[in-house]
Amino acid sequence: MIQIVGDFQVMFDNHNANDVEDAADDYSVEWVRSFLESNPVWLFNAELLSKIGNKASEHVSICSLLLPNLKTRHRYNTGIDFKQTEWYKLLQNPMLLQPESYIARQFQRRYRLPYPCFLDLVNDVKEYNIFNLNNPYSNNLKIPIELKCMVALRMLGRDLCCDDIFEMSSIPISSCNKIYRQFIKGVTEKLYSKYVYIPKDEELKSILKL
16 A cells, blocks of 8 residues: 555656556546545545546546535424414514504614515515525415515614524524625615606705705
């Protein structure tokens, strides 16, 4: 094994590509994997790895050779039904439609806009597909659009971090981070001109009367 490894090192140090390819063709996939595991620094040598990977017996891709050595991030299912969370239950409260009610004023204080305006925003987010979903109108989304909007508004309005939102809504931190960035980017690119403009004519007159 030491002699074989030495041969590979000399071949590669001398940049003799043909010799490297010919040698690699003679050894099994198991040997190549063992070689890489015992010489981890070679994992970063893309040129050599491509030559070994292309010539290894059974023509196994280099990804399969390196798979045991790579750390992978595992996604996990939280098992949470977000339609059973306190945030979603809040949206079912009929008192939100009464502007003078305590719950409606509390919603406006926490999310920085009245509930009717929030509904308009949710409709716009769905129409312009701010969160880049296959079907933003689906009723089977794991995290409903309404909750995603609440996440973004709460972070913007209260300057909360993702961990705070996770503590209150049970929405994972990584999801909160993604939701926040998608909301900022999507709203500024697709909705800014709809909400930020200089009023004219009758609209301006009605505002001046206030």
